[in-house]
Amino acid sequence: MNNENEIVEDLKNWKELIKPYATPEVKLARKEVWKTVLPFVLLFIAAAIIYEFTFWGAIGVCFLAGLFLTRVFIIQHDCGHQSFFPDRTKNDRTGFIMSLMTCIPYKYWAxxxxxxxxxxxxxxxxxxxxxxxxxVREYNELSTWGKLKYRIYRSLPVMFVLGPIYYIFIHNRFPFIKFNGWDKERKALTRTNLYLLLFFAVLGLLLGLPHLDIWYGFKKLTVLYVPILMTFAFTAIWFFYMQHQHDPNYKAWKQDWQFVLAAIKGSSYYKLPKIFNFFTGNIGYHHIHHLAPKVPFYKLEKCSKENPIFQKYVTTITLLSSMKYAFYTLWDEENYKMITFRQLKKIPVKA
Known part of the structure; x- marks a missing residue:
């Protein structure tokens, strides 16, 4: 608790520190669009051409295109925060266009x-x-069947293999959120699905034109675009997932919850090689992003370097160290930490 008080005190002027960076710029935003969308489109065209000669060569190009699609999604993500362009209309239009490539509904997801x-x-x-x-308490109160379901849900095959498939083709295709006040977003999701059908119908027809075979075009589209989507989905889920599963961490009930602590201790700094920072749109600076989502991704690195105070208390993780966080599945309220199922066995069950 003393450490938490120190963090809150040290960062009491965080809004002033963040303010210079929470300023989207049209010129910089357009530059990011061009160096993201153009390579993605060219890679897809290249994969479509290479497919006529070698299947596996095309799949290799699709893998790289999937990494660029991850960056396309980060642009959509920032548009949803209204932080990519200074103008709401530009954000919404750009975000919607990006959503046709990512298959993630813009308004609903945002x-x-x-x-x-x-x-x-x-x-x-x-x-x-x-x-x-x-x-831990909630898990121990589950029935045997309930515990088994949770273990299956939090297993690596479900989380990182079936999870990306479910996320793209089911979770973001149906309006599962039934809360009041979500009518516009649910309708927007339905419209997005219709636009996606139209978008991919046109794309399939174009791919089939050289062979004068419509079904060949749709087969080719499926073979090429599904690997692209899965590469993107796995990459996005992995990086977003790891940023909140680390230890030390921060979880609290609403009455004790503090925004600054949730951002700085509940999110991590994923220290990544520059190439990964490029493809993931600097999402590794997740603590700063959670503290101020109005900072566009193209200013996160600068904000971090010029304000080392934001690095003082955050949990820093790397690609290697993050591997173990894939196994962190429960919040131990007693010891205030994330734990694995194996560590759970060492905690005595209270009567």
Whole structure:
């Protein structure tokens, strides 16, 4: 608790420190669009050409295109925060165009993600925009069947293999969020699905034109675009997931929850090689992003370097160290930490 008080005191002027960077710029935003969308489109065209000669060569190009699609999604993500362009209209139009490539519904996803930002680390609210996380007490109170379901859900094959497939083709295709006040977002999701059908119908027809074979075009589209989507989905889920599963961490019930602590201790700094920072749109600076989502991704690195105070208390993780966090599945309220199922065995069950 003393450490938490120190963090809050040290960062009491965080809004002043952040303010110079929470300024989207049209020139910089357009530059990011060009160096993201253009390579993605060219790589897809290259994969379509190479496919006529070698299947595996095309799949290799699709893998690289999937990494660029991850960056396309980061642009969409920032547009949803209204932080990519200074203008709402530009953000919404750009975000929608990006959503046709990512297959992630712009308005619907943006609202659920903003809900995640407003409640991240809050134990009272774990229903929207987050991976389900149980406390040790909640897990121990489950039936045998309930525990088995949770273990299956939090297993690596489900989280990182089936999870990306489910996320793209089911989770973001149906309006599972039934809360009041979400009517516009649910309707927007339906419209997005229709636009996606039209978009990929045209793309499939274009791919089939050289062979005068419509079905060949749709087969080719499926073979090429599904690997692109899965590369993007796995990459995005891995990096977003790891940024909140680390230890030390911060979780609290609403009455004790503090925004600054949730951002700085409940999110991590993923120290990545420059090439990964490029493809993930600097999402590794996740603590700063949660502290101030109005800072566009193209200013996160600068904000971090010029304000070392933000690095003082955050949990820093690397690609190697983050591997173990894939196994962190429960929040231990007693010891205030994330734990694995194996560590759970060492905790005595209270009567």
């Amino acid at each position: 609202r659920s993600h903003n809900h995640h930002h407003a409640h991240q680390g809050q134990l009272d609210t774990r229903t929207i925009g987050d991976v389900t996380l149980l406390t």
